[in-house]
Amino acid sequence: MTLSDPRRPTGSWKPANDVEESMAQAAAAGDTAAYFRLVESAPLYLPGSTADRAAGVQRFVTRVVFGHTYVLAFTSVEGLMAHVGVLADASVATTYEELRRHWPDAGWRLAVNPGTPVDAYVRLESVAEAARGGVRVASAATMVAQAQADLAGSGMAAPELESALTEAIRTADVDAYVHLLLGAVVVVPTTEPVAGPAQIMEAGFPWRITGGPESPSIDVFTSRAAFARAFPEPVPHVVAAFRFVLTAWPDDCGLAVNPDSPSGISLTHEILQMLRLWPTSAWAAK
Structure with missing residues (x-):
């Protein structure tokens, strides 16, 4: 609880x-x-x-x-x-x-x-x-640590995950893409160093927001390789379960997954709200 x-x-x-x-x-x-x-x-x-x-x-x-x-x-x-x-x-x-x-x-x-x-x-x-x-x-930190351990033990290897995401885009399989993304551990660039994923829950977390005031967005990467391609020079970042990152996502910010990559997508904050509530099935009957 x-x-x-x-x-x-x-x-x-x-x-x-x-x-x-x-x-x-x-x-x-x-x-x-x-x-x-x-x-x-x-x-x-x-x-x-x-x-x-x-x-x-x-x-x-x-x-x-x-x-x-x-x-x-x-x-x-x-x-x-x-x-x-x-x-x-x-x-x-x-x-x-x-x-x-x-x-x-x-x-x-x-x-x-x-x-x-x-x-x-x-x-x-x-x-x-x-x-x-x-x-x-x-504590929130305990919940995060358990989720990280569970995902690390069951997730796809990075090249396999990126290939699967790319195939989901090619076939327009939205359900498959969302399922893969929600089960992923992602790299999130930040504006300053952070102690660990539990800090995402704290006020003032240093989100690295791009896109300007009209269309703010946050990048996430499904592998360190994808992150390194986007940021050849070292930048601060945190590695966290994507599902956990979503729980503290800033209001009105969109999402860019693996930007400028065949496995990448961009979502507006309105669509992201639906992603944050993505259930195993849209409705469950009583």
């Missing part, structure tokens, strides 16, 4: 209601029990669609984070629409207890307010235990 650091970069995020204000205070104080008591008692809002509502169908929007499938839930409609408006045009009000009664898959987990400074990723059954102080919260 992870409760995020409220000091990390959050763009223009502000609490939308008293619940989120209290969550921010609990997170800042490191009071995990108080935070999860709010999750237990507050209204929760799930992304939905007007078409499903008209048809009387309830579905769950999911996101895969570090290999686990999470159901997305928010403590305000404003937060929901700001972060998953590209996937949903309506919301469904529920509660933690109602979710427990109708949980679709025992292997799935709960993501509360994903993409905000008051987010948490937790097993559903752990919420009640955490609310009573019975669960220890893992």
